[in-house]
Amino acid sequence: MSSFLIFESESVKYAIPVESVDSIFWMPELSPIEAAPPWFIGLLNYHGEVIHVLDLGLRFRHPQRGYPNLTSIILVSVPQMRCGIVADTVMGLFEVTDESVIKRGMITPPDFDTEYSDLIEGEIKREDEVILLLNLQKLLTVEIGQDLSLSEVRSAGEITKFATMHSGGLFRNRSHQLALPIVDSDNEDKDGFALVRIGGILYAIEIHYITEFTHLKQCTPLPCCPPYILGAINLRGEILSVLDMSSLLNIQNIVDKQDVVILQFESKRIALAVQKVEDFRYFDRYLISELQNIEGQHAQCKSLLRVDEGTAGILDIEAVLLGSLLEVDEHV
Secondary structure (H helix, E strand, O other), X not given: OEEEEEEEEOOEEEEEEHHHXXXXXXXXXXEOOOOOOOOEEEEEEEOOEEEEEEOHHHHOOOOOOOOOOOOEEEEEEEOOEEEEEEEOEEEEXXXXXXXXXXXXXXXXXXXXXXXXXXXXXXXXXXXXXXXXXXXXXXXXXXXXXXXXXXXXXXXXXHHHHHHHHOOOHHHHHHHHHXXXXXXXXXXXXXXEEEEXXXXXXXXXXXXXXXXXXXXXXXXXXXXXXXXXXXXXXXXXXXXXXXXXXXXXXXXXXXXXXXXXXXXXXXXXXXXXXXXXXXXXXXXXHHHEEEOOOOOOOOOOEEEEEEEOOEEEEEEOHHHHHHOOOXXXXXXX
């Protein structure tokens, strides 16, 4: 058995050996690179180390694109180099049998050779999917140091426009957090939270309840369910109920929901539909305060978190998952 991290970029699923993965974090604001291959989209400061960021789509000559808030960077290492790879969705770590890994030489005709062929080391069969196994050594070193044609190098105007598309408060704050020195205490005086927006209002979810984030795509309505059950989704073969917190939080349900947070406590798992996942950060514990009786407008929250210039209610995930909200006692 071998372990791989599987992720998706522009609807294509890729796998990389887990031993090559150093870290995963949200995409920050990037600094532009002059006279670089176009698939290196920028630089970031990772706790004092300068890291190049690579987009697989651009490496395989897909058109340039924008990056939403939930775009991730996977920090990988090969001998002599570390690099960040853009991922639209990180699907997780998976154990794969040796028989499921098919090396490139066994599936590619001997005369099939393109400038990209060495970048794919093989394929992985997983259930009904075929996942491309990246050759990180070739991917991160191919053509580096070679002369590029003028058509392959982005102009200064293109670089400035590209950097402007992915700047702003959220991306800039992530860049600031990543640039901070690593503290030996390993955030032992801080708590991690995902900041989510529900109906235009900011809420916080403790990270130890979160297993993953994804986009809300196809949600199937369920009969005989209360209005706060939006329906069900199929998450890689697992059927999960989707909870719409808008009605439970006394929020008028007027905003579309585009993201999903997968929550788990003990044996209970559920998908929480939110308007948007805003950020993922560690906060000093002194920024957390208890709710007072007069703050009854914070339904389903157990405390408050001071965030920048405002506050976010910390959702009581255990009360939601272990309470009677998810029990449907009706008959068709």
